[in-house]
Amino acid sequence: MHYLSHSYRRFLLALLIACLAVLAGCGAAASAGDAENTPRSLTHVLSPGQQVAITATDTLKLERVNDSRCRKGAVCVWKGYVSYSFSLLNKAGATDIVLSDSMPGGASSVSVNHLTFTLLDVDPATPPALHAVEPSYRVKVKITQGALPR
Template sequence: MQARLIGTIGCLLTAGVVAACSIDSTQAENNDKPRKTSASYALRQGESVMLAPGTTLKLERINDSRCRKGAVCVWAGYISYSFALTSRLGTRSFVLAENMPNAQPAITQDGLTFALEKLEPPEPPPLHAPAPDYKVSLRVTINQQRAQPAKT
């Protein structure tokens, strides 16, 4: 009788371990799905931010060729932002702009998506005013995906 009881408890414990393992493997499968994380950053010219250990983003230059208030212009101009992304892959430069030829308001570099959010101040300064202290906000989205087994 005692041997039968010990055998039954052993089977229940084994079944519990198997069930726990199957729960853990299901949870592990759910963790293999792509994850997205993002954050917003506000930078002034020359400032940088650490996005992850060993990965930094620097706003190198703001170029504002928009027509200043009170000026007579033949074109509206644009404002663009030159960035440098430094990581273990090296340094990559890119430009973001909303209406500049050959530039876009969002770009993906090394698995990171950078998208313009807002500019302070949003309007160009008056004709004879000094250049304002610009601050640009952008959203950085990090796409993380675990390696998937090769399909055969």
């Protein structure tokens, strides 16, 4: 059986360490690039009619709240749901977005282009009483920029 000389083993060890250093450097470069592509998130609380600029070219407006939930004290044949209708406004026009965590066929998160809109919290969380005045609705939405479609 052939044995490697001491100097040849040292050479191979040095070569292996150099290769690992190069690979580690490649990993660090890839991580730095990934950090630049990491999505950024902002959270906004809106009431009907309010709008907020979310990018240099995009504005989000809460158009209306559709609350068909069964009011406290009422007799209902179904539970109902609450949904939030938004408009994403930019130079291309308006895109309708509907968020709901209880609407049949609805979604609590929607992606449009490079933006993802996620319903975080709603106020009021429960339906108002049967003869109560219409509540002041507020919705908390997380907007993630730079999210790539999957």
